[in-house]
Amino acid sequence: QKEVEQDPGPLSVPEGAIVSLNCTYSNSAFQYFMWYRQYSRKGPELLMYTYSSGNKEDGRFTAQVDKSSKYISLFIRDSQPSDSATYLCAMSANTGNQFYFGTGTSLTVIP
């Protein structure tokens, strides 16, 4: 079983839709959770960084962590064509030395 599971999609939504992206994980030691956005032929760009359970909001993006279910989500409100990219979840344990990534979900927002 992989440390981090993420549905690869692809996911296609109309402009303005709310997008929900999710990851599950197996290691209960994970405490720090990240979402990255990656455009084609570019490196991953950090979107959200959260600690432990709860919600964090930044503009149109909301990250949710449910440690009891080992489940994290990223919500994108009022999605735009410029949001079309691959979204990667990542997580680490308290030591912060090793980071584990999902396979990424490919998102297309149709104008």
Add this chain to the structure above:
Amino acid sequence: DTGVSQNPRHKITKRGQNVTFRCDPISEHNRLYWYRQTLGQGPEFLTYFQNEAQLEKSRLLSDRFSAERPKGSFSTLEIQRTEQGDSAMYLCARKADGNSPLHFGNGTRLTVT
């Protein structure tokens, strides 16, 4: 700007040749990571440095791979006797001390023909 510069952006080489990639992070982050990413997959950990010390290496890092970080500034990743299976994006990331996230460069895309 993520504060990580990687060169070259794309490298095409023939099987059996040696290649070297360079990563230049901003100076105040003393942790530097190398990851490999293949198409449709998330980044996979290769190795990381704290200052000039290489503290951890993945089993993915075969003896054909070597990484250095002289003087704790820039880093190089060398692949000797390249194989077609080495074709991937090689990503470098900087990280501050403590519990903080990775910040990636735009990677070097390697194609082995």
